Amino acid sequence: xxxPLTPAVRMGLSIGLATGLYGLSFxxxxxxAGLSAAQTxxxxxxxxxxxSQFAFVGVLGGGGTFGAATAAATLxxxxxxVYGVSLDALLRPPARxxxxxxxxxxxxxxxxxxxxxxxAEQRRGFWTAGLxxxxxxxxxxxxxxxxxxxxxxxxxxxxxxAVAAFLGMLWPRLHGRxxxxxxxxxxxxxxxxxxxxxxGIPIVVAAVVAFALASWQHRRDA
Amino acid sequence: MTAWWWILAASAIAFATKLxxxxxxxSLLDSPAVRKAxxxxxxxxxxxxxxxxxxxxxxxxxxxARLAALVAAAAALTLRAPFLVVVIVGALAAAxxxxxxxxx
Numbered sequence: 609x610x611x612p613l614t615p616a617v618r619m620g621l622s623i624g625l626a627t628g629l630y631g632l633s634f635x636x637x638x639x640x641a642g643l644s645a646a647q648t649x650x651x652x653x654x655x656x657x658x659x660s661q662f663a664f665v666g667v668l669g670g671g672g673t674f675g676a677a678t679a680a681a682t683l684x685x686x687x688x689x690v691y692g693v694s695l696d697a698l699l700r701p702p703a704r705x706x707x708x709x710x711x712x713x714x715x716x717x718x719x720x721x722x723x724x725x726x727x728a729e730q731r732r733g734f735w736t737a738g739l740x741x742x743x744x745x746x747x748x749x750x751x752x753x754x755x756x757x758x759x760x761x762x763x764x765x766x767x768x769x770a771v772a773a774f775l776g777m778l779w780p781r782l783h784g785r786x787x788x789x790x791x792x793x794x795x796x797x798x799x800x801x802x803x804x805x806x807x808g809i810p811i812v813v814a815a816v817v818a819f820a821l822a823s824w825q826h827r828r829d830a
Numbered sequence: 831m832t833a834w835w836w837i838l839a840a841s842a843i844a845f846a847t848k849l850x851x852x853x854x855x856x857s858l859l860d861s862p863a864v865r866k867a868x869x870x871x872x873x874x875x876x877x878x879x880x881x882x883x884x885x886x887x888x889x890x891x892x893x894x895a896r897l898a899a900l901v902a903a904a905a906a907l908t909l910r911a912p913f914l915v916v917v918i919v920g921a922l923a924a925a926x927x928x929x930x931x932x933x934x
Contacts, residue, residue: 626912633917647837654841657848659872664840666879671888674836678843684875685844687868692851701852710849765924768899771884772920775900778876779907787873794874795881802886811878818874822867 616724616733623716624740627658630773631745634661635752637770640761641669645753652749656742657714659777660685663811666770672808680808683815691718698722699731712738786825790818894934898927 613621631652638648643665651661660681667677691713698721701709712734720737724730761767782788794814801810884900885891902923906916927933 626914629914630917633914643833643837647833650834650837651841654838655844656841657844659876660840660844663875663879666883670882670886674832678836678840680875680879681840682843682847683871685847687872688844688848689851689854690865690868692848693854694851696852706852707845707849710852711845713848713851762895762928763925765895765899765921765926765928767883768896768902768924769917769921771880771896771899771924772903772906772917773913774876774879774883775903775920776907776913776916778873778880781869781873781876787870790870790873791877794877798878798881799885799891802882802891803889805889807882807886807888811875811882814874814878815871818870819867821874822870823863825870826863826866 614729614732616720616729617736619723620717620720620733620736620738621740623720623737624744627716627741628744628748630658631748631750632752632755633769633773634658634665634745635749635754636756636759636761636766637662637669637752637773638665638749639753639756640759640766641665643668645750645757648753649746649750652746653742655681656711656745657685657688658745659715662770662773662777666774667808667811669767669770670807672806672811676806676808676812680811680815683812687715688713691715694718695721695734699727699734709734712742714738714741716741786822790821793821794818895924895927895932898933899924 635648639645655661663684664677664681667680692710695709695713695718717734717738721730721734724733778791782791794817797817798810798814801813884896899920903916903920906919
């Protein structure tokens with residue numbers, strides 16, 4: 609007897625559960641940054657790309673404007689466009705389904721789909737991971753927002769949780785000399801700019817610097 | 831009300847970015863240069879978010895309990911702790927540093 613849980617489905621479900629749980633920290637941080645519980649849940653259901661959501665509330669929590677928060681979230685979401693290109697080639701969705709595929713395109717669905725060999729498993733992996741993360745991420749965001757609203761953010765170290773969350777997202781991307789150099793330069797640029805420009809702007813400038821460094825690194829290697 | 835409009839606008843942009851990948855001609859975005867640039871922008875933004883969340887308060891740079899969170903999170907990551915554990919360790923370190931009066 610074959611199990612209905614193929615390897616891709618199992619991988620998608622476990623990634624969904626693990627990722628969904630981070631929703632707790634996002635929900636708590638978002639209300640600590642000043643958004644309402646409803647606005648926090650809307651970000652998880654609609655924006656649905658964790659890094660950008662953390663960036664959005666991270667900029668707001670630091671006193672930045674909504675414009676700077678949106679710019680940081682947008683720049684951090686650019687990689688999803690690249691995932692879209694790969695998944696379009698991998699899963700070959702019909703034109704009218706592309707918007708639905710697009711909404712569920714995130715780090716986790718991309719990783720689960722591309723870890724599979726056969727097309728049917730790739731499709732199952734994409735949908736299981738995408739839907740499981742969406743349901744659990746949104747649900748745990750709501751729990752985090754309701755619990756977080758009742759906490760004193762500083763007393764419970766929620767500002768420290770934000771620092772740890774960003775470092776945790778950065779860490780696995782630091783393989784090799786080039787990404788490490790980009791991280792160090794962008795961190796220094798941010799520290800230098802914080803005292804002289806409005807909150808949130810240093811983060812956007814760091815993204816531009818990272819882009820320039822990548823172009824230079826690419827030309828050097830070409 | 832303004833907050834809601836920004837949330838909807840930022841979400842619409844995030845969706846449009848994802849969809850653009852599905853609609854773009856393969857040759858336009860699927861190049862090593864574009865991959866390298868987007869990976870680099872992600873790293874640069876996350877590094878900037880780490881230090882601004884750790885050391886800034888408005889337009890000033892300060893050292894407070896968030897430093898303990900940064901060090902503890904780095905230690906947890908070195909020990910290959912999963913993401914959620916890293917976040918909890920960071921929160922505990924900041925809360926503990928404050929409760930003990932080590933850092934403000």
